[in-house]
Amino acid sequence: SYLARPTAAVFVPALALGALVAARRRREALVKIAALGMGAALFAVPMALYSMATRGSPSYSGQSYLYAVLKTSDVQRNGYSVPLSSPIEFVSQNGPAVAQAIVENVADYARLLFLDREWLLLLVPGLALALVAFARGRYPRPAAPMLLLASANFAIYALTWAAYSERYQLLTLLLLLPFAVDGLDRLGLGRLALPAWPPFTALHAAVLVVTLTWSASFVREYGGELRYRDEPVRARTDRGIRWTGPPRWVQDNELSRMVDWINARTDRDDVLAHGQPWPLTFFTNRPATLLPLKLSPERLRSFLIEYRVAWALLDSRDVDRRGYLPTLEGLSAEGVRMTTVGSHRIFDARALWR
Structure with missing residues (x-):
C-alpha cells in the first residue's frame, strides 16, 4: 500500500x-x-x-x-x-x-x-x-x-x-x-x-539480545494485543474478520448492532455521517463521511445537503457532537425523521435534498 x-x-x-x-x-x-x-x-x-x-x-x-x-x-x-x-x-x-x-x-x-x-x-x-x-x-x-x-x-x-x-x-x-x-x-x-x-561469537550474542528485546512486541502482537499510540488495544472479530484499531472502535459494544441496523435498513448507495465513520463504512460497504465539529445550525444543515447525507448517526456518547441533537430534531419540520438504536439517534436526512 x-x-x-x-x-x-x-x-x-x-x-x-x-x-x-x-x-x-x-x-x-x-x-x-x-x-x-x-x-x-x-x-x-x-x-x-x-x-x-x-x-x-x-x-x-x-x-x-x-x-x-x-x-x-x-x-x-x-x-x-x-x-x-x-x-x-x-x-x-x-x-x-x-x-x-x-x-x-x-x-x-x-x-x-x-x-x-x-x-x-x-x-x-x-x-x-x-x-x-x-x-x-x-x-x-x-x-x-x-x-x-x-x-x-x-x-x-x-x-x-x-x-x-x-x-x-x-x-x-x-x-x-x-x-x-x-x-x-x-x-x-x-x-x-x-x-x-x-x-x-559476540556478534551472534548481540543480534540475539536485540531479537529477544524485540520479541516481547512480536509475542504481544501475534497474540492479539497491539498498541495504538501509547495505549494497548486488543483485536476483536466481527463478521469473521479479526481486526484492530483505535480503542474507541475496538471497545465499542454497539458496533455490531449498528452494522446490523445499517445493513438491514439502508441502501448500498446511502451516505452515512458519523463521528467515527471508518468501521461503519468498512463493515457495511456504505459510503460514509466524517461529521465535522463546531458547526452552526445553518452549516450543519448545509453539510447534510451538500454531501447528500442519507443518514446522520449521532452517538450520545460523543461529547463533541451530541450538541447537534436539538438542531437535528428541529429539522423534523422539513421531513427529517429520527430513529433510536442503542445510544445512537439516527436521522433520515434525505428529505432535505431530494
Whole structure:
C-alpha cells in the first residue's frame, strides 16, 4: 500500500541516483536507470490512467491536503466549508510555522529510530560505524541505493509536517538493519568467540539480545494485543474478520448492532455521517463521511445537503457532537425523521435534498 502513495514517487530519483553511484561505467548506469524507469512506468501508468478516467487528472491524492494545513484536524474534523490554499501558497504564508513543524517531525522520527529500544537503539554503535565506513568508501558500490532509499523515505515523511505515524518509518528501519549489524561486525564482535557450542561469537550474542528485546512486541502482537499510540488495544472479530484499531472502535459494544441496523435498513448507495465513520463504512460497504465539529445550525444543515447525507448517526456518547441533537430534531419540520438504536439517534436526512 505504501508504493501506491504519491510520496513513493521520491523513491524513483533516489534509486536513479543510487544506480549512478553504484555503477562502474556510464553505460551500466544508463541501462539500470532505463530499467528503473520502465519498472516505475509499469506501476504508475495504470494508476495514472485510472485517475485520469475517474478524477480528470493523471495524479490524484486524497491526502494532498497534508501540505496545505498544519494539522490533519484543520481539514478533517474542523475543515467543512473552509477553503484550502495550494501547498505553495500555504507554505509561503506560513513559512516559520511549517519550518517548526518539519523540525519537530525530524526530531520525533530520529528519536523513534535511534533512541527507542524497540527500534535501533541497541544497534546505534554499529550503525554509526557503518555510516562512517560508507562515507570513507569502504562499502561496495551497490550499498548506495539502499542508503539513499532509506534517506529518501525518512525525508519525505519528515517533510510531511501535518502527519506523524511510526509505520511510515518501517521501511527506513528495514533498510538500515543490515548496515547496523555489519557495523557491529566491523567493531570486531564477529571475531570475538564466546565459550559456547556450537561456535558462537559476540556478534551472534548481540543480534540475539536485540531479537529477544524485540520479541516481547512480536509475542504481544501475534497474540492479539497491539498498541495504538501509547495505549494497548486488543483485536476483536466481527463478521469473521479479526481486526484492530483505535480503542474507541475496538471497545465499542454497539458496533455490531449498528452494522446490523445499517445493513438491514439502508441502501448500498446511502451516505452515512458519523463521528467515527471508518468501521461503519468498512463493515457495511456504505459510503460514509466524517461529521465535522463546531458547526452552526445553518452549516450543519448545509453539510447534510451538500454531501447528500442519507443518514446522520449521532452517538450520545460523543461529547463533541451530541450538541447537534436539538438542531437535528428541529429539522423534523422539513421531513427529517429520527430513529433510536442503542445510544445512537439516527436521522433520515434525505428529505432535505431530494
